[in-house]
Amino acid sequence: MSLYQATASAPVNIACIKYWGKRDTKLILPTNSSLSVTLDQDHLRSTTTSRADPSFTKDRLWLNGKEDEIKDGGRLATCIAEMKRMRKELEDKSPNEPKLSSYNVHICSHNNFPTAAGLASSASGFAALVKSLATLYALPASPSELSLIARQGSGSACRSLMGGFVAWEQGTSPNGSDSLAIQVAPREHWEDIHALICVVSDDKKGTSSTSGMQRTVETSPLIQHRIRNVVPQRMRDISEAIQKKDFDTFARITMQDSNQFHAVCLDTDPPIFYMNDVSRTIIALVVEYNRVSVEAGGKLKAAYTFDAGPNAVIYAPKENIREIVEMIVNYFPQADPFKDPFGLFGTTGVQGGVVS
Numbered sequence: 001m002s003l004y005q006a007t008a009s010a011p012v013n014i015a016c017i018k019y020w021g022k023r024d025t026k027l028i029l030p031t032n033s034s035l036s037v038t039l040d041q042d043h044l045r046s047t048t049t050s051r052a053d054p055s056f057t058k059d060r061l062w063l064n065g066k067e068d069e070i071k072d073g074g075r076l077a078t079c080i081a082e083m084k085r086m087r088k089e090l091e092d093k094s095p096n097e098p099k100l101s102s103y104n105v106h107i108c109s110h111n112n113f114p115t116a117a118g119l120a121s122s123a124s125g126f127a128a129l130v131k132s133l134a135t136l137y138a139l140p141a142s143p144s145e146l147s148l149i150a151r152q153g154s155g156s157a158c159r160s161l162m163g164g165f166v167a168w169e170q171g172t173s174p175n176g177s178d179s180l181a182i183q184v185a186p187r188e189h190w191e192d193i194h195a196l197i198c199v200v201s202d203d204k205k206g207t208s209s210t211s212g213m214q215r216t217v218e219t220s221p222l223i224q225h226r227i228r229n230v231v232p233q234r235m236r237d238i239s240e241a242i243q244k245k246d247f248d249t250f251a252r253i254t255m256q257d258s259n260q261f262h263a264v265c266l267d268t269d270p271p272i273f274y275m276n277d278v279s280r281t282i283i284a285l286v287v288e289y290n291r292v293s294v295e296a297g298g299k300l301k302a303a304y305t306f307d308a309g310p311n312a313v314i315y316a317p318k319e320n321i322r323e324i325v326e327m328i329v330n331y332f333p334q335a336d337p338f339k340d341p342f343g344l345f346g347t348t349g350v351q352g353g354v355v356s
């Protein structure tokens with residue numbers, strides 16, 4: 001008897017233009033386009049194995065060794081059903097294919113980074129799940145086509161199906177058929193840019209992205225301004241900066257967009273606070289580091305960005321990473337990224353790590 005099993009991995013991505021707000025909560029259609037950098041495969045990633053077998057009595061999923069319920073009509077169930085639907089289409093066209101779409105699946109997923117670190121794992125998790133099922137089902141789908149499904153697991157997951165610099169185009173179709181991820185540039189296009197992950201707190205965040213962004217859409221007047229007047233231009237400008245490898249513009253837009261995202265959180269009723277005092281100190285350090293460079297006639301040397309939590313991600317050209325790590329360790333001596341490394345985007349030498 002054949003064994004139908006496949007394994008796939010997907011990395012975490014960190015947005016420079018933030019996705020925050022849905023126009024359709026079931027299909028997960030965003031109120032604005034977004035753009036992120038996918039971290040290197042060998043650092044923060046989820047790895048997922050899927051198996052289809054006629055003896056399985058129901059679909060089941062284990063996350064880091066613990067079984068998770070697959071709720072009817074929930075996001076996991078939707079993704080699995082969509083993948084089975086695609087497999088069924090293939091079987092209908094090729095009658096010799098085994099009828100895997102009629103088997104239940106067992107799915108087992110692991111993160112290679114501490115889940116307790118407060119780093120978003122849903123993006124890499126849903127991307128790896130969709131990839132492993134696509135491999136199991138031998139689907140001839142492109143990463144952009146698969147992004148349509150990963151998006152329905154968690155919006156930001158659609159951007160983890162590709163490496164490098166990835167845009168999630170919000171699309172206009174009510175059924176979401178054009179709300180997908182496209183690669184703006186592959187990783188090799190701009191290898192010099194690295195990301196340093198500073199884990200400020202490993203607490204579980206108070207307000208989840210899903211409920212926080214919904215509350216923002218319902219109550220914040222500022223989000224309307226962001227959607228209409230700010231993000232479209234930023235998407236064009238940052239894409240151009242990536243094409244030109246213009247770090248100065250890339251950094252400026254990344255920091256502005258992180259700031260505006262946290263501003264719309266504050267504009268939400270009741271307000272949402274994701275950053276803490278350590279986060280704000282890291283902002284001050286990066287601002288000062290850039291100011292010294294600019295005043296000496298140079299350019300921006302680093303860009304901070306914060307998601308729905310206090311942890312900082314700092315993008316910088318590789319040559320600046322060691323200096324940035326030293327600067328952070330100087331202010332937060334308890335941080336020893338060289339002893340406890342796990343958050344590095346890049347290939348050699350410097351380790352990103354824990355600031356607590």
Ligand code: DP6
Nearest residue numbers: 015018019154155156209210307308
């Ligand atoms: C702040 O993708 O986690 O990280 O679609 O409800 O699952 P859901 O939300 P999610 O939100 C991510 C928000 C963000 C910004 C970003 O990644 O673009």
